Amino acid sequence: xxxxxxxxxxxxxxxxxxxxxxxxxxxxxxxxxxxxxxxxxxxxxxxxxxxxxxxxxxxxxxxxxxxxxxxxxxxxxxxxxxxxxxxxxxxxxxxxxxxxxxxxxxxxxxxxxxxxxxxxxxxxxxxxxxxxxxxxxxxxxxxxxxx
Amino acid sequence: xxxxxxxxxxxxxxxxxxxxxxxxxxxxxxxxxxxxxxxxxxxxxxxxxxxxxxxxxxxxxxxxxxxxxxxxxxxxxxxxxxxxxxxxxxxxxxxxxxxxxxxxxxxxxxxxxx
Numbered sequence: 628x629x630x631x632x633x634x635x636x637x638x639x640x641x642x643x644x645x646x647x648x649x650x651x652x653x654x655x656x657x658x659x660x661x662x663x664x665x666x667x668x669x670x671x672x673x674x675x676x677x678x679x680x681x682x683x684x685x686x687x688x689x690x691x692x693x694x695x696x697x698x699x700x701x702x703x704x705x706x707x708x709x710x711x712x713x714x715x716x717x718x719x720x721x722x723x724x725x726x727x728x729x730x731x732x733x734x735x736x737x738x739x740x741x742x743x744x745x746x747x748x749x750x751x752x753x754x755x756x757x758x759x760x761x762x763x764x765x766x767x768x769x770x771x772x773x774x
Numbered sequence: 775x776x777x778x779x780x781x782x783x784x785x786x787x788x789x790x791x792x793x794x795x796x797x798x799x800x801x802x803x804x805x806x807x808x809x810x811x812x813x814x815x816x817x818x819x820x821x822x823x824x825x826x827x828x829x830x831x832x833x834x835x836x837x838x839x840x841x842x843x844x845x846x847x848x849x850x851x852x853x854x855x856x857x858x859x860x861x862x863x864x865x866x867x868x869x870x871x872x873x874x875x876x877x878x879x880x881x882x883x884x885x886x887x888x
């Protein structure tokens with residue numbers, strides 16, 4: 628009985644606090660994305676001549692995001708029937724956008740006019756989760772800023 | 775925070791196949807650097823709490839940033855020994871070798887530009 632109560636409390640806490648934090652994070656991401664819109668991000672650029680570029684430097688943005696308790700439970704329930712796991716989709720999406728923004732912001736600080744040849748790297752960090760599910764995900768975005 | 779070029783060594787890092795505006799005059803081949811970091815127990819416990827409410831694990835982000843810098847620095851050391859002044863086409867790779875430990879690997883081509 629006590630176990631069930633703790634479980635429900637954890638799910639509730641995960642759902643309410645996790646959701647609120649996610650909404651806040653999304654608001655923050657959208658605001659910063661608007662601020663940094665003037666810098667184009669390209670995934671090409673390695674093989675082109677860039678006569679307009681005088682200086683180049685590499686920029687990296689990384690973030691580690693963890694899922695909340697509600698998401699863990701809801702994803703394991705989703706595992707029974709299969710299909711899209713939307714709770715994880717938003718988690719990864721948040722992480723990618725955050726990492727990208729960090730890279731962009733440091734490039735802007737340096738004075739970059741655009742960021743070329745951007746690559747993404749995702750790694751699963753087997754954290755605290757016993758069931759082997761996604762404990763935390765590290766996302767790294769890197770590219771070359773030119774000016 | 776996220777600037778990765780080691781200013782002290784004066785070596786330029788790019789993910790492109792060259793350094794824009796400069797011509798490559800010599801190739802030195804592949805240079806690499808890697809590091810494996812384990813997590814701090816205290817940080818792991820805190821991360822366990824964080825798994826209830828979700829969100830960014832700042833302690834881990836910092837840890838990975840440190841190890842990335844370490845890996846890049848090792849790569850730069852190699853490049854410096856070869857006499858390069860730029861490392862082009864840099865790539866990163868990560869893997870978790872054991873529970874609680876993560877490897878970060880950086881590699882690129884050392885070159886000399888004008």
